[in-house]
Amino acid sequence: MAHFEIKDLTFSYPAAKGKRSLEDVCLSIKKGEYIVLCGKSGSGKTTLLRHLKSVLAPHGKRGGEILFNGVPLEKVSQRDQSAKIGYVMQDPDDQIVTDKVWHELAFGLESLGCDQKTMRARVAEMACYFGIGDWFHRDVANLSGGQKQLLNLASIMAMQPEVLILDEPTSQLDPIAASDFLNTVRKINLELGTTVIITEHRLEDIFPYADRAIVMDGGKVIADDTPRRIGKLLYEQGSDMFSAMPTPVRVFYGAGGEGECPLTVREGRNWLSRVFPEAPGVSSFPAEDLAEEVADPALLLKELWFRYEKDSPDILRGVSAEVATGSLYAIVGGNGAGKSTTLKAICGICKPYRGKVKVFGKPVEKYKSGELFHGCLAMLPQDPKSLFVKKTVREDLEEMTRDKALIEQIAATCQITELLDSHPYDLSGGEQQRAALAKVLLTKPRLLLLDEPTKGIDSFFKETFAAILGQLKEQGITIVMVSHDVEFCARYADRVSMFFDGQILTTDTPRRFFGSNSFYTTAANRMSRHVFQNAVTAGDVVELYKRNREG
Amino acid sequence: MGFESYHPAIALIWSVGTIAATVLFKQPVFLVIAYLSAFLYSVKRNGWRAVAFGVGLIPFILAFTLYYSSYHHFGVTVLRQNMIGNDMTVESALCGLTIGILVASVVMWLSCVISVFTADKVVYLFGRVSPRLSLFLSILLRLVPRLKARARKIATARKAVGKGIGQGNILQRIANGVKIVSMLVTWLLESMATTSDSMRSRGYGLKGRTAFSIYRFDDRDRSVVIGLFACLTSMLMAYILGWTQIRFDPRVVMAPITPVAHVFYFGFALFCLLPMVLEVWSEQRFRALRSRV
Numbered sequence A: 001m002a003h004f005e006i007k008d009l010t011f012s013y014p015a016a017k018g019k020r021s022l023e024d025v026c027l028s029i030k031k032g033e034y035i036v037l038c039g040k041s042g043s044g045k046t047t048l049l050r051h052l053k054s055v056l057a058p059h060g061k062r063g064g065e066i067l068f069n070g071v072p073l074e075k076v077s078q079r080d081q082s083a084k085i086g087y088v089m090q091d092p093d094d095q096i097v098t099d100k101v102w103h104e105l106a107f108g109l110e111s112l113g114c115d116q117k118t119m120r121a122r123v124a125e126m127a128c129y130f131g132i133g134d135w136f137h138r139d140v141a142n143l144s145g146g147q148k149q150l151l152n153l154a155s156i157m158a159m160q161p162e163v164l165i166l167d168e169p170t171s172q173l174d175p176i177a178a179s180d181f182l183n184t185v186r187k188i189n190l191e192l193g194t195t196v197i198i199t200e201h202r203l204e205d206i207f208p209y210a211d212r213a214i215v216m217d218g219g220k221v222i223a224d225d226t227p228r229r230i231g232k233l234l235y236e237q238g239s240d241m242f243s244a245m246p247t248p249v250r251v252f253y254g255a256g257g258e259g260e261c262p263l264t265v266r267e268g269r270n271w272l273s274r275v276f277p278e279a280p281g282v283s284s285f286p287a288e289d290l291a292e293e294v295a296d297p298a299l300l301l302k303e304l305w306f307r308y309e310k311d312s313p314d315i316l317r318g319v320s321a322e323v324a325t326g327s328l329y330a331i332v333g334g335n336g337a338g339k340s341t342t343l344k345a346i347c348g349i350c351k352p353y354r355g356k357v358k359v360f361g362k363p364v365e366k367y368k369s370g371e372l373f374h375g376c377l378a379m380l381p382q383d384p385k386s387l388f389v390k391k392t393v394r395e396d397l398e399e400m401t402r403d404k405a406l407i408e409q410i411a412a413t414c415q416i417t418e419l420l421d422s423h424p425y426d427l428s429g430g431e432q433q434r435a436a437l438a439k440v441l442l443t444k445p446r447l448l449l450l451d452e453p454t455k456g457i458d459s460f461f462k463e464t465f466a467a468i469l470g471q472l473k474e475q476g477i478t479i480v481m482v483s484h485d486v487e488f489c490a491r492y493a494d495r496v497s498m499f500f501d502g503q504i505l506t507t508d509t510p511r512r513f514f515g516s517n518s519f520y521t522t523a524a525n526r527m528s529r530h531v532f533q534n535a536v537t538a539g540d541v542v543e544l545y546k547r548n549r550e551g
Numbered sequence B: 001m002g003f004e005s006y007h008p009a010i011a012l013i014w015s016v017g018t019i020a021a022t023v024l025f026k027q028p029v030f031l032v033i034a035y036l037s038a039f040l041y042s043v044k045r046n047g048w049r050a051v052a053f054g055v056g057l058i059p060f061i062l063a064f065t066l067y068y069s070s071y072h073h074f075g076v077t078v079l080r081q082n083m084i085g086n087d088m089t090v091e092s093a094l095c096g097l098t099i100g101i102l103v104a105s106v107v108m109w110l111s112c113v114i115s116v117f118t119a120d121k122v123v124y125l126f127g128r129v130s131p132r133l134s135l136f137l138s139i140l141l142r143l144v145p146r147l148k149a150r151a152r153k154i155a156t157a158r159k160a161v162g163k164g165i166g167q168g169n170i171l172q173r174i175a176n177g178v179k180i181v182s183m184l185v186t187w188l189l190e191s192m193a194t195t196s197d198s199m200r201s202r203g204y205g206l207k208g209r210t211a212f213s214i215y216r217f218d219d220r221d222r223s224v225v226i227g228l229f230a231c232l233t234s235m236l237m238a239y240i241l242g243w244t245q246i247r248f249d250p251r252v253v254m255a256p257i258t259p260v261a262h263v264f265y266f267g268f269a270l271f272c273l274l275p276m277v278l279e280v281w282s283e284q285r286f287r288a289l290r291s292r293v
Helices: A045-051 A078-084 A101-112 A116-129 A145-157 A175-192 A203-209 A227-237 A240-244 A247-254 A265-275 A339-346 A393-398 A404-413 A429-441 A459-474 A486-492 A510-516 A523-528 A538-550 B008-024 B028-046 B048-071 B090-116 B119-129 B131-159 B170-201 B219-240 B259-292
Strands: A004-012 A022-029 A034-038 A061-068 A085-088 A163-167 A195-199 A212-217 A220-225 A297-306 A316-324 A328-333 A354-359 A377-380 A447-451 A478-483 A495-500 A503-508 B078-081 B087-089
Touching (some): A004 A045, A022 A045, A022 A220, A034 A045, A034 A203, A078 A085, A078 A101, A085 A145, A101 A116, A101 A145, A101 B131, A116 A145, A163 A175, A175 A195, A212 A240, A220 A227, A227 A240, A227 A247, A240 A247, A240 A459, A247 A265, A247 A538, A297 A339, A297 A478, A316 A328, A316 A339, A316 A478, A316 A495, A328 A486, A339 A354, A339 A447, A339 A478, A377 A429, A404 A429, A404 A459, A429 A459, A459 A486, A478 A486, A486 A510, A486 A523, A503 A510, A523 A538, B008 B028, B008 B090, B008 B119, B008 B219, B008 B259, B028 B048, B028 B090, B028 B259, B048 B087, B048 B090, B087 B090, B119 B131, B219 B259
Parallel strands (some): A034 A212, A316 A503, A377 A447, A447 A478
Antiparallel strands (some): A212 A220, A297 A354, A495 A503, B078 B087
């Protein structure tokens, strides 16, 4: 018997004027399956997942049927649904209810009315299984994002659910925490046999382990197959979703490979070794010139030292950098290394106790307070929501300037013209990011600072975002961004810097930078480095592959 | 090791007991016992800050005595007349002094109680009364640091586009400040919507909610409870039998200090100082054990 049986599910939101968010969705999910649900933002993934639990199901017009263990979902009691269907949401912080880790773990059990003895045993079990023992007594406020999301998972697992539904659980986490989290989910599926239904942008981490991938577009299921075959389907359909596939898949089909499609870097390497048993004729792109002295830098950092408190450790320990005017400069590096602090130091929010910041040749402290943030520099914060004040995007933009023509122009650049009358909180992550960018651009900055701009955005929106950045660069705007997103930086940055231990260690072009790293580099590079020397993006690998096969 | 490591119920009995007794027992010996033990224990818990605080209270006690005796004129032993011709009496001065010391003791006790009662103890105790109430308390406790963090985040983000609280002319600054508050409210509502989804998704609202606790009532707690109740009994007897009373109007009449009364003094002192005795004792023992290793 199927665990979940979805029959002809259609749904439309009341405000959508008949436009359907889900259309004739038919799915059957077996017990113990691991299912990846993918699709662009707004393709109906979240709407579908929410229908799988009655209390979360959105209001609207609905048709069709959902069976859980053969019983219509509406007939399954609230108590059973709470315990048996676990649901992890996107934002780690908002989901946590109580102030202590131990209390949060017990929250679901308290609701079910378990007695002390059962709760103690279950909570202890969960704390051990998830490695929470060390921070069991802590305040939730002191946890990292990854720990918070793990806590959410653990507190749901304490109720011993049969199905675990996860709606983009890692979109707010850094790559290391994200892959830890996904490994734990996989472990639960393997060791406990819990059915897992997950939506996720980071397909590289879960595709190889999933039993089935379901692709949605415009509220419809457009593909439902094993991960190995789904790439081919999407490639043949010419779907937008193909760009979200893991690098090995994209390289394989992009290059027109034959046989079984590789899913992991290891399989990709083996495939390339089979294709090129001997060193290929063209094994690298021509060497680029060494990074030369920047003649007239837009931004100059010279040995910045900074600490937050008098007695706290130094966060910045001699940061130096030069950013050429009109370039996209990316700073990559681990969590808590001081990347965001560097941005704050550039715009004078943090004042370094030693060192110099020069913006367009003038020390930042010499700017008058109004002058710096009008027509000179501006920063896009990590969380775009911290910029929105008004009820519609248009009003929000009007807060920055009265110039209607400029608003129209920048809205067009950021591709948010159709969204101008929506509430900023109703937009998807990628749309919010662009609306916030528009707002920041209205201060007419010549130097734009971006803090983790690709966090929580799907691959399709990332491409749109990159195109916007390209346009801005053409207008002569200099862009400095800090990011965890190695793939994005490799593809779009002009210079990449490695930030570690409060310093910028190396700076180079993406090709030289990632080409010389062997761990901290892109999947495409890891997959091809034994054959090609400096291919860092999927496109690079495909190009070299084709040159060798055709030439 | 400290008193906070005992079961929350014990902290509750002790806190309520000491503060109630301090307020009710006005006889000078009891008053002095309460005052001194409050001072001692607050110093034990809070260190030098408590010494400064305790000493800082003394001028207030004296000031209150002066204020009280200048406005209340009962009593028969006239000291002198004040400038508008009213009598200043020994009785009203003593009464003022008593109230002053009493209030100072209560304030010092409160500083001890706050350090003994961590937030999760309060949540636990409410949970015994109503699981729902304790949950709301817990949500509230989580909200405060979150709001602070969020406010900081928004303020930074706004500053970096030239709309910070400290940017622009005064009118703009006020407007920017107001906007930050409004953003906080919007964010809070949005975030609470998700939280409520997460709560309902985990069965909030089902009948028969229970409250989980990490506390265990063990033998150590039991023996302390017995001790506390023995002291409480003696205190109750002292109160009923009138050993704790004093009158100031028209002249000072107080329960005499007799050999029997010493039993009650001892009982009260023990009750007040029990947490301190337990703490000192366990620290001593720990030190002794460690030195043997």
